Amino acid sequence: MRATQAENSSLRQSAGERAILEAAAWLFSEIGFDGVSMRSVAEAAGVSKANIYHHFESKEALYLAILHASAAELSALVENLEESSGRFDANISEFSSAHLQHLMDNETTSRLMLREAFSGDEERSRMLVERVVGGTFERMVSIFRAGQEAGELRSDLDPALCATLLMGADVFFFQARGALKHIPQAGFVRRPGRFSEQMIDVMLNGMLSKKQRKGGAQ
Amino acid sequence: MRATQAENSSLRQSAGERAILEAAAWLFSEIGFDGVSMRSVAEAAGVSKANIYHHFESKEALYLAILHASAAELSALVENLEESSGRFDANISEFSSAHLQHLMDNETTSRLMLREAFSGDEERSRMLVERVVGGTFERMVSIFRAGQEAGELRSDLDPALCATLLMGADVFFFQARGALKHIPQAGFVRRPGRFSEQMIDVMLNGMLSKKQRKGGAQ
DNA sequence: CAAAACACTGACCGTCCGGTCGGTCAGTTA
DNA sequence: TAACTGACCGACCGGACGGTCAGTGTTTTG
Known part of the structure; x- marks a missing residue:
């Protein structure tokens, strides 16, 4: 019954x-x-x-049922992002733009998870991180670490911090875009692809070791 | 009565x-x-x-009364950050680290404002942006634009996007640090100063035009 | 010093909340 | 056909919600 x-x-x-x-x-x-x-x-x-x-x-x-379903959905989608075999900077670039795309395409799920991760209590955020985000993050960090050992990423940077910056920029854009669109100068919010492009350009340009930099225009 | x-x-x-x-x-x-x-x-x-x-x-x-008080408090604190007379990159660096410091020092206010800006309805987030964040953001953008005209900031970047990246990194760190501390590799969450330092290093390194770069180590 | 103004309270109101209960009904199974 | 099961419903419960009101002290003021 x-x-x-x-x-x-x-x-x-x-x-x-x-x-x-x-x-x-x-x-x-x-x-x-x-x-x-x-x-x-x-x-x-x-x-x-x-x-x-x-x-x-x-x-x-x-x-909780919805949270678990969302978590499973999210980690399944992220599963496909690793195992790229290209250059380090290309991998990072591809991951980051796919990450933002995923956030935008799965708005309901993403919003739910972010709400839980940021404003939930200790225990819930821990469970969420360990079960879902943690894996993705660790993969991201290991990609960075590999890039560092290969001399492509600056050796003086914390790989986990780099991963945070990259994923954080996507997340911030995702959750702030509603507010940002009320700022006249921030026209870029209406073109996520353009944001992603320039963001990755800046990040990689700042993170890669000198000899690796392609260097943006100018 | x-x-x-x-x-x-x-x-x-x-x-x-x-x-x-x-x-x-x-x-x-x-x-x-x-x-x-x-x-x-x-x-x-x-x-x-x-x-x-x-x-x-x-x-x-x-x-609303609390929101207005918080907003006033916030914009008063931000008022002091502009009008720096140093080099462009030094100004940016100083602003960003002060911005993060301010978020951490005024946790209650900051959390309230972020909650309102990100998950509130259209009208409220608009009012908040126009009244509080907008001004700060515009100042930030104009600093970037000035830097661009002086040839210090890369000319192919959107100044507003740069401002978003810089402020967004601080905000993300602020609201994600509770969740991040459950990730073993992300030890940097316990040292905001170190995060701020490396973040600004990466950002400036990626944003400044070639001839201006000091270039981090390696 | 009376009166107006203010700070404050306990008891109360209608409404909506999460949750329960007894029961209906269509579809299996034996 | 009879027993059983799972999907589903209307009506209801105690309690918490936002908000009100008549009234009591306290302070300010003409």
């Missing part, structure tokens, strides 16, 4: 459950955990409130 | 009102608008709930 299994994401789920998950994911990412009521989820999903409790034990459980 | 004036921040305010503002600022920055109840504010401030409504028309008005 009570919902027991749940979160068996791959197992068949009823149309109602799918509708609930979809509606809730959107609402949570848009308004946040506190701001979303189970009534609003039910209404948006076109089901009764009681039906949600048939599928999920609590509001918390529903949120 | 009804609260009317309010938000006359400089005029004398009762001990109760001050306690309310202080408690509410902390709670809002920590838990967010939805998560904070007027009862919790009253309890934290050591006053009755009704007393809050004596000083502020509504929860919304209380939030």
Whole structure:
């Protein structure tokens, strides 16, 4: 009588459950955990409130189910970004632009994860980092470290710091673009590709060791 | 009988009102608008709930009062950062490290403003940007533009994009440091000064025109 | 020194919240 | 056909929410 299994994401789920998950994911990412009521989820999903409790034990459980699904989705998408065989700077460049593209293409998921990582409590952010972001970050760092050993990356820089700068720039652009578009001079917000291009140019130009620099114009 | 004036921040305010503002600022920055109840504010401030409504028309008005106070505080602090007369790169460097320092020193205010700017609705983020961040950002951009005209900044870069990168790196570090400290390799989170230093090094190294570069080690 | 103005409170209101309960109904299984 | 199961619903619960109000002291002021 009570919902027991749940979160068996791959197992068949009823149309109602799918509708609930979809509606809730959107609402949570848009308004946040506190701001979303189970009534609003039910209404948006076109089901009764009681039906949600048939599928999920609590509001918390529903949120967690969505979080786990999002995390799995995210890390699956990131899986494809490594194992590039090109030059160091080309790898970095490719990763970074794909990373931003991914953020933009999966707005709901990304927003949810960022909300959780930045404003959640200690335990949740730790779990999130260890389960999802951590792997990506470590791969990124090892790419940087390899580049450093090959003499392409400046030896005086912290590889983890470099990775943070690169991924952070994407993340900041993603979450700040709504606010930035109210600033007249910041016309670049409407062209993420152009931002990504110039950002990577600046970063690589600043990070690569002297002999490796292609050096932007001028 | 009804609260009317309010938000006359400089005029004398009762001990109760001050306690309310202080408690509410902390709670809002920590838990967010939805998560904070007027009862919790009253309890934290050591006053009755009704007393809050004596000083502020509504929860919304209380939030706005804190937001305005924070905004004023922020822009006052930023006011001192401009008008430097040194070299272009020294100005940028000084501004950026002071900016991060300011974020860290005013955690409550900063968190509140970021929350508002990033996850608030259209209208609020616009108001915030126009009233507070906009000015700082424009000053930053004009510094960059001047540097560009003087031939110190690469001419192929968008000045506003450069400003975004620099300020964004600080902001990202500020809000991500809680999550980053769960990543073993990211030991730099515990030394903001070191982060700031290397970040500015990379940025300037990537942004300055060739002849201007001092070039980090190696 | 009275009166107006202000700071403040406890009790209360209607509403919405997360969650529960008894029950219906369509679809399997035996 | 009878027993059972899972999807689903309307009505309801206690409690917390934002907000109100009549009233009590305290301070300022004409």
